[in-house]
Amino acid sequence: MSETLQSPAILGYDEAAALVASHAAALGPSGPAGQVDLACSSGRVLAQPLLADRDQPPFPRSTRDGFACRAAEASTHAALILAGATRAGQPPAGPLPTASAWEIMTGAPIPAGADAVMMIEHVEVVDNRVRLLPPRSLEPGENIVPQAAQARAGDELLPAGTLIGPAQIALAAACGQSTLAVYPRPRVAILATGDEVVPVESDPAPGQIRNSNGPMLAALVESTGGDPWLFPPVADTAEALDAALAQAAASDLLLITGGVSAGKFDLVEPALIRRGARFHFTGVRIQPGKPVVFAETPAFIPPAALIQNQSRTQCCLGLPGNPISSAVTFLLFAAPILAALAGRRDRGPRFALARLGGEVKSKPGLTRFFHAHCTFAGDLPEVSWLGWHGSGDLAAMARANCFLVLPEDAAQIPAGATVRILLY
Ligand code: AMP
Numbered sequence: 001m002s003e004t005l006q007s008p009a010i011l012g013y014d015e016a017a018a019l020v021a022s023h024a025a026a027l028g029p030s031g032p033a034g035q036v037d038l039a040c041s042s043g044r045v046l047a048q049p050l051l052a053d054r055d056q057p058p059f060p061r062s063t064r065d066g067f068a069c070r071a072a073e074a075s076t077h078a079a080l081i082l083a084g085a086t087r088a089g090q091p092p093a094g095p096l097p098t099a100s101a102w103e104i105m106t107g108a109p110i111p112a113g114a115d116a117v118m119m120i121e122h123v124e125v126v127d128n129r130v131r132l133l134p135p136r137s138l139e140p141g142e143n144i145v146p147q148a149a150q151a152r153a154g155d156e157l158l159p160a161g162t163l164i165g166p167a168q169i170a171l172a173a174a175c176g177q178s179t180l181a182v183y184p185r186p187r188v189a190i191l192a193t194g195d196e197v198v199p200v201e202s203d204p205a206p207g208q209i210r211n212s213n214g215p216m217l218a219a220l221v222e223s224t225g226g227d228p229w230l231f232p233p234v235a236d237t238a239e240a241l242d243a244a245l246a247q248a249a250a251s252d253l254l255l256i257t258g259g260v261s262a263g264k265f266d267l268v269e270p271a272l273i274r275r276g277a278r279f280h281f282t283g284v285r286i287q288p289g290k291p292v293v294f295a296e297t298p299a300f301i302p303p304a305a306l307i308q309n310q311s312r313t314q315c316c317l318g319l320p321g322n323p324i325s326s327a328v329t330f331l332l333f334a335a336p337i338l339a340a341l342a343g344r345r346d347r348g349p350r351f352a353l354a355r356l357g358g359e360v361k362s363k364p365g366l367t368r369f370f371h372a373h374c375t376f377a378g379d380l381p382e383v384s385w386l387g388w389h390g391s392g393d394l395a396a397m398a399r400a401n402c403f404l405v406l407p408e409d410a411a412q413i414p415a416g417a418t419v420r421i422l423l424y
């Protein structure tokens with residue numbers, strides 16, 4: 001079979017990652033934008049920049065309960081006459097007379113003429129007069145957020161391509177956006193192949209296993225911004241694969257698990273070749289996940305339905321069937337492509353640095369991604385390897401919260417070393 005593949009075959013991790021990243025950078029959203037209610041926008045991707053509809057904050061606001069004043073007057077510790085009060089929600093008041101202070105609540109507009117706020121905890125109030133208690137003094141601007149400190153009306157607050165989460169929803173709400181323009185979620189076909197693989201709800205016969213990759217990949221697709229389209233398990237025959245691939249052509253991205261190794265019943269690559277695939281790589285020097293395949297097949301989109309920037313090819317990732325291999329190769333290679341099709345600017349994968357909890361031994365030759373557990377309680381994240389019982393150890397992966405990355409040339413990494421972790 002290999003003679004029918006073009007030359008790119010097994011790449012190092014960095015080379016494969018760079019290839020996927022440059023590919024992702026050239027991809028655009030999978031369809032035209034639509035509007036969704038703000039309340040339903042979490043996990044979607046902004047299709048238009050979010051603009052400030054007015055200054056943020058819209059007026060100089062107090063960050064404390066206390067007394068608006070002139071800092072220079074307050075710092076003399078003279079008793080200042082209480083000239084009025086403003087509660088949150090009331091319009092800006094003032095002007096503040098000289099030698100006076102103005103009672104003010106957190107979030108309320110500062111009266112004209114005041115330049116600072118004395119905190120209620122730092123003053124003495126006697127007979128309608130307020131005095132800043134020594135030894136405290138006050139600088140102009142203290143406890144005030146000036147108007148437009150965060151943004152001016154018309155400023156771009158978020159660019160198109162931002163993944164929407166709680167903070168973005170809060171900002172959009174502050175700008176009066178009850179709906180948002182978002183890109184469509186790319187439709188991602190998920191084909192789990194293997195004669196031994198049976199649906200989750202079935203009772204496996206001896207030698208059979210339940211399809212755990214399908215639901216896992218569906219969850220990963222959803223959390224990356226895609227719309228999973230989960231197929232029933234596909235048998236290891238050319239006919240079954242051809243039929244499933246023909247149906248899956250109506251997706252924006254194709255994920256196949258299993259059948260990409262060198263075994264007698266690993267039929268995915270020949271099936272992709274029959275669909276006219278061009279292969280970018282057919283393996284990467286990583287563990288787990290070495291047989292991972294990245295290919296493109298002609299997309300079956302009628303030319304009239306093509307939108308601007310839409311790819312005329314369909315990306316296809318063939319992920320090895322072992323559950324941990326599938327998870328790792330999804331995060332490393334499928335997620336960036338999917339994020340790009342979802343219109344996202346941040347495409348991952350996301351790495352961070354952590355301190356290694358205990359010594360880890362490796363063998364040079366492959367970049368390794370071992371499921372691991374990271375605690376974030378100390379000054380630096382600390383990562384502990386959970387041991388390796390093969391790339392099918394779902395129970396261990398479910399207790400993990402990251403992957404420990406061991407570079408290709410590493411043989412032994414001592415406890416306390418700074419290491420990279422892959423986040424998910
Ligand atoms: P393969 O990549 O087809 O050689 O499969 C490698 C290993 O992963 C085998 O032990 C399979 O039984 C297992 N496997 C394949 N597909 C799945 C799946 N959908 N869910 C769980 N395990 C799988």
Ligand code: MG
Pocket residue numbers: 193194195258259265321
């Ligand atoms: Mg198989």
